[in-house]
Amino acid sequence: MQYALSIFLSGISLGGQYALIAIGYTLVYGILRLINFAHGDVFMVAGLFMVYLSTVFPLWAALPLMLILTVALGFAIERAAYKPLRSAPRMSVMISAIGVSYLLQNLATYVTGGLPKSYPELPLLSGSVTIGGVSTKWVTVITPFLVIALVFALTQLINHTKVGMAMRAVAKDFETSQLMGIKINSVISMTFIIGSFLAGVGSMLYFTNYPSIVPLSGALPGLRAFVAAVFGGIGSVPGAVVGAFIIGMSESVIKGSPFSIFSDAFTFALLIVILVVKPTGLFGEKVTDKV
Numbered sequence: 001m002q003y004a005l006s007i008f009l010s011g012i013s014l015g016g017q018y019a020l021i022a023i024g025y026t027l028v029y030g031i032l033r034l035i036n037f038a039h040g041d042v043f044m045v046a047g048l049f050m051v052y053l054s055t056v057f058p059l060w061a062a063l064p065l066m067l068i069l070t071v072a073l074g075f076a077i078e079r080a081a082y083k084p085l086r087s088a089p090r091m092s093v094m095i096s097a098i099g100v101s102y103l104l105q106n107l108a109t110y111v112t113g114g115l116p117k118s119y120p121e122l123p124l125l126s127g128s129v130t131i132g133g134v135s136t137k138w139v140t141v142i143t144p145f146l147v148i149a150l151v152f153a154l155t156q157l158i159n160h161t162k163v164g165m166a167m168r169a170v171a172k173d174f175e176t177s178q179l180m181g182i183k184i185n186s187v188i189s190m191t192f193i194i195g196s197f198l199a200g201v202g203s204m205l206y207f208t209n210y211p212s213i214v215p216l217s218g219a220l221p222g223l224r225a226f227v228a229a230v231f232g233g234i235g236s237v238p239g240a241v242v243g244a245f246i247i248g249m250s251e252s253v254i255k256g257s258p259f260s261i262f263s264d265a266f267t268f269a270l271l272i273v274i275l276v277v278k279p280t281g282l283f284g285e286k287v288t289d290k291v
Helices: 002-032 039-053 059-085 090-112 138-160 162-172 174-179 184-209 219-232 237-255 260-277
Strands: 128-131 134-137
Touching (some): 002 039, 002 134, 002 162, 002 219, 002 237, 039 059, 039 090, 039 184, 039 219, 059 090, 138 184, 138 237, 162 174, 162 184, 174 184, 237 260
Antiparallel strands (some): 128 134
16 A cells, blocks of 8 residues: 555656646647657756856745746747747748757756766755655645646636637647737747746655656656656646646556566557557647648
8 A cells, every 4th residue: 555655646747847848848849749859957946046146145035046947947948049030931930949959958068077966855855744644745646736736826827818829829820820929939938938847846756755856857757758748738727637647657667667667668559559549638629731
């Protein structure tokens, strides 16, 4: 019973952390029809920001500064790498996204020397708690509640504000929204800002559990979050969250079995099955391109 509870707690914690990254993928895809392959590396850089900021500032100041810098990085990436290619073919934008991903990884390697960096201990998250006889960190307990709160705030923003209305309009019909006077560039920038903020929060939770950061630390979590977004229906925020929790639980179960070596393979095998059986994902809508 304790073993099952341990697997469950680990799964929902991982799922919540993947959900915060997956929302960034799904928001950008919903607006631009672009897979932002650099998003996982923004998540990694957020972790490095915290490592270096915590050596200069107290934690209460380092945390908000990390989030501000992460948001600024997401905004800068959109303006420098994606905005100039707004009217270019999608393949060009995708290549640009891959280029940004490698640039961030190489910059991180240059700054860190390729050596692992230890994430600072956050008092509210790193402490231990015992639940049903299972010892775990507070971050495991806090993660699902924090994710639910952030997703609720995001859905309220999307459904009940002018910014959210503009985001929904642009996601529905990019060209018509532009003709109706919606400031497309502002909406897209806001989308990247929200996604980067959530990636920063996700990095805080994830690296509290896995405190060693290297330049490739964002690659696998980013890919798993992407699979979660596709599984739930990319473009759907609830779908991304549900998909992330399913991926997190599946990974936790497999890592606790004799087949733990196949945990990554299972994630991508699941992606193949989804694309074959239901390409739009659980909550995705079939979209017909207009001619």
